[in-house]
Amino acid sequence: MSAADAPGREVLARVFLSRVLEPGDEVAGRWVRERGAVEVARCLRAGGPQLVGVTDKRWGGLLTRAQEADAARDLEVARDAGVRFVVPGDAEWPGQLDDLGDGRPLGLWVRGPASLRMWALRSVAVVGARACTEYGAHMAATLAAGLAERGWVVVSGGAYGVDGAAHRGALGAGGATVAVLACGVDQAYPRGHTQLINRIAEQGVVVGELPPGDHPTASRFIVRNRVIAALTRGTVVVEAAHRSGSLVTARAARRLGRHTMGVPGPATSSLSAGVHELLRDDAVLVTDAAEVVELVGDMGELAPQRRGPVLPRDLLEPGARRVLAALPGRGTASVAAVARGAQTTPDDAIARLYELRALGYVERHGDSWKLTRQAMISVRGGRS
Incomplete structure (x- = not known):
């Protein structure tokens, strides 16, 4: 049975205070923490003594509100609307709200x-x-x-x-x-x-x-x-x-x-x-x-790694990628020049060049080599 179905003094006091006090009022929250909701409600109903931390004008405004508040009526209206009132200590109360300290809600109306x-x-x-x-x-x-x-x-x-x-x-x-x-x-x-x-x-x-x-x-x-x-x-x-x-x-x-x-x-x-x-x-x-x-989330709930699309050149061996990168964007290059750019031997460079030719990346022009149109698009995309 919920607190709204069988209200005790604490619940009635908090319902009353929810009508009188503004949400998040830390001064009033301190009153409730130090004196208890029942005692604070009694002070407001009785018209005094004035609690600390407020001006005479504000205290007067709270007393006016208190005269108009009716906890039993609010609970009845709430019950008719299918609404319950949950207070600290109830099974349904979210404990993390207690982190708000004196600004914690007096209670929550829940529908x-x-x-x-x-x-x-x-x-x-x-x-x-x-x-x-x-x-x-x-x-x-x-x-x-x-x-x-x-x-x-x-x-x-x-x-x-x-x-x-x-x-x-x-x-x-x-x-x-x-x-x-x-x-x-x-x-x-x-x-x-x-x-x-x-x-x-x-x-x-x-x-x-x-x-x-x-x-x-x-x-x-x-x-x-x-x-x-x-x-x-x-x-x-x-x-x-x-x-x-x-x-x-x-x-x-x-x-x-x-x-x-x-x-x-x-x-x-x-x-x-x-x-x-x-x-x-x-x-x-x-x-x-x-x-x-x-x-x-909990440990291990990791987002997938983000990466761009896999391009054909990404599937090349590292040595082949270095040789491909060593070729100029325009014109041709000798095997010796490619080897220097790829930091490898001429024999390895020429072997890689024939491998790349079979894949459609390069073409031979006499003793020199150049990128194909397909490779030029691919390499430029990687260098942008």
Whole structure:
């Protein structure tokens, strides 16, 4: 039975505080750590004494909120919407969120059939620009699909652009995805993603810190990003301008000791400028899911070695390649000149030249040798 089904004093206090306090409030988080959620909730309900670390004005604002908060009502609304409230100590609580210290969520509202704790153990965040380019959407979807096919959970923020492409890529590959919202999880934001977020809730998990019905604000989007960073083993930024909120996620991941990765874009693209700044710092450049998994996965999960196409000259013996390289791009050369260029004997050079002639690379002109047209194309390609 979940905490939402049988709420105790601790759960009720945390539900109450989730309505009164803003997510990521480290001052309030210190109160909860030092005094406990039940005592902090009692102080706020009773109107005092004022807790340390806040101004009179702010304390007054918290007391006003406290008068309007109703934990039992929030739990009832959540239950009707198929939402549960998970708190630290619950079996479903992802322990890695504790790395946030006093900025740790008071609890998480969770909508969806999957276990958040289990899914978070093998998860990667894919984030980026809302107004992304076709390239950004393609890379996000492809990365997410590749991660899903390898058994990784894709975590993102449910927003337009890269977030939406990442969620769709994971779902399209039959994989798992988690949307971390900056509003109540009983509603969809942005509205244009209502169908997508409902689908995630049916097949995956939608989570958030705010109680049912609460609305997003600019600051809530920013603090939400720390949860995305903390839940996952690493964060991949696909496209981001210099002031993109996805850079906040990446920097939070870095502070938490998680892997930080970036997908490069055109040097002239302002939407990739933030990613390139991350890469200039200490983020790792990645271009596909295999490279992401090599970084965040277990020992031995290595990306394949990258190499260009195998050309016919690559199959030649080293001695034959040296002789071929010793011939000029234009005109002919004597056996003695080829031998000097290949650093071998004239007898070895002429033997290699006849071998190369049989393969169509060189032709003889009297006592001299020259490259064929086929070889000229091949050798020039190797020297470019």
